[in-house]
Amino acid sequence: MKYMLLIYGSQDVAPQTAEAVQQVMDEYWAYEKAVADAGVRIASDALQGVETATTVEVRDDGERVVTDGPFAETREILGGYYLLDVPDLDSALDWAARCPGAQHGSRIEVRPVMEFEQP
Amino acid sequence: MSEGAAGSVEAVFREERGRLLATLVGQFGDLDLAEEVASDAVEVALARWPVDGVPGRPGAWLLTTARRKAVDRLRRDRAYAARIAVLQAEADRDGTVAPPADDGDVPDERLRLFFTCCHPALPLEAQVALTLRCLAGLSTPEVARAFLVPAATMAQRIVRAKRKIKGARIPFRVPAAHELPARLPGVLRVVYAIFTEGYAASAGPELLRGDLADEAIRLARILHRLLPREREVAGLLALMLLVDARRDARTGPDGQLVLLAEQDRSRWDRGNIEEGRRLVVTALSGGPPGPYALQAAIAAVHDEAAGVATTDWAQVVALYDVLAGVAPSPVVAPNRAVAVAMRDGPAAGLELLDGLGSDDRLRGYHLLPAARADLLRRLGRRCEAATAYEQALALVGNAAERAYLARRLAELGDG
Numbered sequence: 392m393k394y395m396l397l398i399y400g401s402q403d404v405a406p407q408t409a410e411a412v413q414q415v416m417d418e419y420w421a422y423e424k425a426v427a428d429a430g431v432r433i434a435s436d437a438l439q440g441v442e443t444a445t446t447v448e449v450r451d452d453g454e455r456v457v458t459d460g461p462f463a464e465t466r467e468i469l470g471g472y473y474l475l476d477v478p479d480l481d482s483a484l485d486w487a488a489r490c491p492g493a494q495h496g497s498r499i500e501v502r503p504v505m506e507f508e509q510p
Numbered sequence: 511m512s513e514g515a516a517g518s519v520e521a522v523f524r525e526e527r528g529r530l531l532a533t534l535v536g537q538f539g540d541l542d543l544a545e546e547v548a549s550d551a552v553e554v555a556l557a558r559w560p561v562d563g564v565p566g567r568p569g570a571w572l573l574t575t576a577r578r579k580a581v582d583r584l585r586r587d588r589a590y591a592a593r594i595a596v597l598q599a600e601a602d603r604d605g606t607v608a609p610p611a612d613d614g615d616v617p618d619e620r621l622r623l624f625f626t627c628c629h630p631a632l633p634l635e636a637q638v639a640l641t642l643r644c645l646a647g648l649s650t651p652e653v654a655r656a657f658l659v660p661a662a663t664m665a666q667r668i669v670r671a672k673r674k675i676k677g678a679r680i681p682f683r684v685p686a687a688h689e690l691p692a693r694l695p696g697v698l699r700v701v702y703a704i705f706t707e708g709y710a711a712s713a714g715p716e717l718l719r720g721d722l723a724d725e726a727i728r729l730a731r732i733l734h735r736l737l738p739r740e741r742e743v744a745g746l747l748a749l750m751l752l753v754d755a756r757r758d759a760r761t762g763p764d765g766q767l768v769l770l771a772e773q774d775r776s777r778w779d780r781g782n783i784e785e786g787r788r789l790v791v792t793a794l795s796g797g798p799p800g801p802y803a804l805q806a807a808i809a810a811v812h813d814e815a816a817g818v819a820t821t822d823w824a825q826v827v828a829l830y831d832v833l834a835g836v837a838p839s840p841v842v843a844p845n846r847a848v849a850v851a852m853r854d855g856p857a858a859g860l861e862l863l864d865g866l867g868s869d870d871r872l873r874g875y876h877l878l879p880a881a882r883a884d885l886l887r888r889l890g891r892r893c894e895a896a897t898a899y900e901q902a903l904a905l906v907g908n909a910a911e912r913a914y915l916a917r918r919l920a921e922l923g924d925g
Contacts, residue, residue: 392679478679478681479539479679479680479681480631480678480679480680480681481680481681481683484631503677503678503679
């Protein structure tokens with residue numbers, strides 16, 4: 392079953408020094424390798440900062456509205472994701488707990504992916 | 511069909527239900543399906559056992575039959591077509607043998623199933639409700655009463671939890687030792703709910719269901735041996751021992767309810783009280799006290815007093831104040847109000863109780879109008895007391911408590 396691990400962090404807790412940034416990067420590379428070696432990784436990405444976000448909405452009358460900024464102004468920002476294929480929720484939670492995104496003051500929301508029958 | 515065979519199906523099912531459901535959920539990941547096919551299997555057993563005889567291993571027979579029914583149902587459901595092959599292969603490989611119960615680290619099968627069911631991905635209330643309903647044999651209305659919510663609300667929560675078990679594929683398997691602490695709050699709540707149902711049955715003719723209270727204490731003893739450092743386990747065991755110590759004094763010769771003030775305290779179980787008091791000390795030491803430890807401490811204050819008049823009510827009120835801070839349960843406030851009435855007089859207690867009338871969560875709680883009635887009676891406000899007794903009578907579940915309230919109401923008329 393596929394699960395999306397959504398990594399939420401606050402900008403307040405972003406690493407400040409170059410060494411700290413490098414340490415987190417190293418942790419992510421190690422985790423990236425672990426999910427790939429275990430054969431559970433489908434996709435993963437880190438997103439650029441929320442200051443680069445743009446939000447789009449098409450209104451009922453067809454008007455396209457583009458606004459600067461994220462969908463919602465919250466302190467917790469979606470920073471990246473892992474899409475994994477694992478047997479069950481416990482396994483997904485175990486991988487989430489190993490992810491650097493579950494540490495350093497950020498958190499991971501685990502969501503099962505909807506499965507549709509092919510038409 | 512002979513009644514004997516029907517009786518044996520029922521007895522086997524009662525014994526095997528928890529294991530059967532847990533195994534089926536573990537395999538199919540769907541509690542609704544598990545419950546349906548378990549019922550199907552019982553139906554087949556009711557038809558077949560009187561003719562063919564009771565099988566040598568009735569539990570394994572029920573599991574095999576239920577599993578076949580599940581595969582049949584899933585086969586009809588196109589969405590699961592791909593999974594069927596895998597499940598069928600697993601079922602064939604397992605044959606008729608029930609999967610061996612993995613002993614894990616929990617030395618009691620019932621508790622193992624409780625820990626299995628109390629998955630931390632479910633909200634605490636849903637963990638407890640599912641466990642009580644599926645494994646402890648309590649009905650949805652009984653579970654609803656334990657949480658002070660309407661039965662329909664509880665049914666809705668159970669539906670939502672089942673949907674998450676299925677949708678997020680929450681596995682039902684015995685947790686490893688390091689996973690137990692995260693599941694402990696749910697398991698403790700389950701054990702305490704079993705005890706509470708035994709202390710004052712939510713329905714039926716009897717006030718007490720001693721078998722349930724005994725079972726809850728047995729389970730808590732195992733938990734305490736298993737997790738001696740968990741202070742709330744010690745607290746819960748202490749609480750149940752200290753309350754259960756009064757069991758024999760709580761009913762009169764005809765099963766009628768005898769309240770704390772009128773109990774013959776020489777009939778309290780001194781052994782239970784001593785053991786409970788030792789455990790309270792453990793539960794209160796080494797950190798901020800938890801809700802079970804605090805409730806146990808309150809029970810200990812009562813158990814140590816020679817009578818209601820000499821009870822240290824100031825201490826009881828102080829403990830309720832701390833309890834209100836750590837466990838925001840709606841029933842703490844009315845209990846505290848009763849203790850204030852004992853310390854400062856009925857008018858002070860009544861004022862506090864009257865302030866709770868707007869708490870929706872207490873709407874179905876019969877002890878609130880019962881406590882109000884008692885204080886109004888002591889204040890000589892007989893008309894209002896009668897109304898409050900009537901309100902309590904409309905909400906009360908078991909016959910013994912109903913008879914007590916009716917007697918008090920009748921005495922108002924006589925006096």
